[in-house]
Amino acid sequence: MTSLYEEIPAAPPADVPTRRVTITVNGDRRTLDIEPRLLLSHLIRQGLQLTGTHMGCDTTGCGTCTVLLNGRPVKSCTVLAVQADGREVETVEGLSSAQQLHPLQEGFKQEHGLQCGYCTPGMMMAAKALLERNPNPTEDEVRWALSGNICRCTGYQNIVKAVLWAADKMREQEG
Amino acid sequence: MYPSRFAYEAPATIGEAVAILDRSGPEAKVMAGGQSLIPMLKLRFASPERIVDINNIQGLDYHRLDADGSLHIGALCRHEDLEFSQVIADSHPTLYAAAAVVADPIVRTRGTFVGSVCHADPQGDWAATMIALDGRIVAVGPNGRREIPMKDFVLGPFTNALAYNEIAVEAIIPPAKGEARGGYLKLERRIGDFATASVAVALDMDGDVVRRAGCALAGVGGKTIDANEAISVLVGQPLTADSMAAAADAVAAAADPRTDHRGSADYKRHIVKTFVTRILSTVASTEQKAA
Ligand SMILES: Cc1cc2nc3c(=O)[nH]c(=O)nc-3n(C[C@H](O)[C@H](O)[C@H](O)COP(=O)(O)OP(=O)(O)OC[C@H]3O[C@@H](n4cnc5c(N)ncnc54)[C@H](O)[C@@H]3O)c2cc1C
Numbered sequence: 269m270t271s272l273y274e275e276i277p278a279a280p281p282a283d284v285p286t287r288r289v290t291i292t293v294n295g296d297r298r299t300l301d302i303e304p305r306l307l308l309s310h311l312i313r314q315g316l317q318l319t320g321t322h323m324g325c326d327t328t329g330c331g332t333c334t335v336l337l338n339g340r341p342v343k344s345c346t347v348l349a350v351q352a353d354g355r356e357v358e359t360v361e362g363l364s365s366a367q368q369l370h371p372l373q374e375g376f377k378q379e380h381g382l383q384c385g386y387c388t389p390g391m392m393m394a395a396k397a398l399l400e401r402n403p404n405p406t407e408d409e410v411r412w413a414l415s416g417n418i419c420r421c422t423g424y425q426n427i428v429k430a431v432l433w434a435a436d437k438m439r440e441q442e443g
Numbered sequence: 444m445y446p447s448r449f450a451y452e453a454p455a456t457i458g459e460a461v462a463i464l465d466r467s468g469p470e471a472k473v474m475a476g477g478q479s480l481i482p483m484l485k486l487r488f489a490s491p492e493r494i495v496d497i498n499n500i501q502g503l504d505y506h507r508l509d510a511d512g513s514l515h516i517g518a519l520c521r522h523e524d525l526e527f528s529q530v531i532a533d534s535h536p537t538l539y540a541a542a543a544v545v546a547d548p549i550v551r552t553r554g555t556f557v558g559s560v561c562h563a564d565p566q567g568d569w570a571a572t573m574i575a576l577d578g579r580i581v582a583v584g585p586n587g588r589r590e591i592p593m594k595d596f597v598l599g600p601f602t603n604a605l606a607y608n609e610i611a612v613e614a615i616i617p618p619a620k621g622e623a624r625g626g627y628l629k630l631e632r633r634i635g636d637f638a639t640a641s642v643a644v645a646l647d648m649d650g651d652v653v654r655r656a657g658c659a660l661a662g663v664g665g666k667t668i669d670a671n672e673a674i675s676v677l678v679g680q681p682l683t684a685d686s687m688a689a690a691a692d693a694v695a696a697a698a699d700p701r702t703d704h705r706g707s708a709d710y711k712r713h714i715v716k717t718f719v720t721r722i723l724s725t726v727a728s729t730e731q732k733a734a
Contacts, residue, residue, distance in 0.1 A: 287451060304451030304494065305484075326444050328482055329635060331549055340523075340552040346481045347553070350451055351498060394549060415634040416547030 289353035294362035304350050309333045311349035312359055320360040320389050331417035334390035335359045341397040360389035371437040372396060381430030383421035390417050395431045403439055407432065446484035453496040457583055457612060460495050465585045465608040467493045473610055475518060475558030478550050508534055512618025518611060522551035537575060537645045540627035541568050547635035557611050563597045566637040570597060570667045572627060574659035575643040578616045584609035600666060621649040626722040630714050632705065638662030639705040642718035651681040651730050663711050664699035673697040682727040691719040
């Protein structure tokens with residue numbers, strides 16, 4: 269049995285109405301015919317094979333599926349893929365270039381900001397959105413901004429340190 | 444989880460959206476932030492034939508304070524727009540306090556104030572502030588525009604007074620009679636949880652005299668509890684230890700909590716009383732400092 273996840277983005281049955289959308293994902297413009305009920309998380313993982321975005325609770329609670337939609341963090345399990353039409357999506361794969369890790373990725377490495385790593389992509393995307401608005405956050409502000417993301421290893425201490433590390437690094441780079 | 448099939452439209456104007464709703468009949472649903480509707484679609488609690496997504500309508504994301512002091516909140520004003528708003532911080536203490544405790548920061552980037560009021564969840568935070576502030580909803584349908592006072596807007600849990608072919612385009616909070624004071628306190632087990640109990644208090648102060656007092660409660664009844672009458676004992680006098688204690692008792696008596704996994708009925712009623720007292724004492728102590 270093919271799961272709906274695989275079925276929808278690739279080739280929905282001929283009699284199912286689809287909608288043509290153009291979505292920019294990590295800088296690449298993609299034109300796709302998709303079913304309106306397809307969730308953004310399913311498009312990203314099954315349709316575009318960008319499996320860095322994780323699915324956790326699937327009920328808008330855990331935040332591991334967080335991506336940026338026009339620069340703001342959203343839980344991609346709770347956005348329809350058609351709603352990204354004409355908009356920009358950034359996933360964790362968009363953080364690093366081929367040569368260089370993003371300061372957030374480096375920070376998670378330096379400060380041991382992950383244990384099992386399952387929540388990491390969502391944490392990084394939520395943190396990226398924070399640092400874009402607030403390049404010099406306090407520890408409290410970091411905790412507040414990440415309060416929609418759950419880490420079941422309960423490694424919050426190091427996640428917060430990793431984000432503060434990245435903030436320092438990014439301010440240094442800005443000069 | 445994924446929703447059952449639906450037809451999808453994302454019109455560019457309110458007129459078009461209303462026309463689609465009108466010809467689709469009651470099986471169509473409006474989508475704003477989708478932060479309540481999409482979970483319901485995924486759980487198949489709702490299986491509408493058609494979704495009318497209003498996110499592509501320009502010019503609905505505003506919130507603005509008019510010259511007469513009335514606050515207008517457009518249908519696409521997100522929770523976080525209010526949380527980070529200087530206008531709200533300066534003019535509406537009750538809304539400002541609530542904005543930071545609705546859901547979690549990521550849900551707040553999508554969910555809307557008006558959508559939350561339309562959703563009519565007995566535990567919703569914004570409905571409580573709307574009742575305390577005597578707000579109203581502006582609806583647009585095929586026959587034009589009408590205003591619905593908040594006390595008539597919520598008919599029951601998850602049921603509002605909109606016709607199937609109407610869209611709520613904005614919420615209006617009337618001008619304060621004097622200086623707007625108050626607050627919002629919510630007890631939640633963790634961030635992102637709905638209220639175990641929460642209290643919205645809105646006071647209009649003329650010097651140290653209370654001109655109008657509003658109060659509503661979430662999480663402590665089968666619907667949002669309108670405690671405006673209970674808190675009206677404060678009106679016409681300065682805040683005193685006696686008046687505040689009387690108000691806290693009256694509001695706690697208006698709550699209708701049930702024992703559940705979030706706590707016992709007695710506990711929740713106690714929280715309500717404590718929260719009313721805390722908000723009022725904070726207002727009273729800043730009044731004293733100002734004097
Ligand atoms: C994890 C999580 C935690 C949450 N915690 C809280 C919380 O603590 N407190 C709280 O108050 N809320 C909470 N919510 C709900 C959240 O605030 C929603 O954003 C809100 O209830 C609905 O607003 P929306 O814009 O997302 O509406 P939608 O989900 O798009 O719509 C909700 C309903 O309202 C109708 N509707 C929406 N807009 C309009 C309109 N303009 N005209 C006519 N009908 C309309 C829709 O048809 C639908 O029936 C939480 C949600 C999640 C996922």
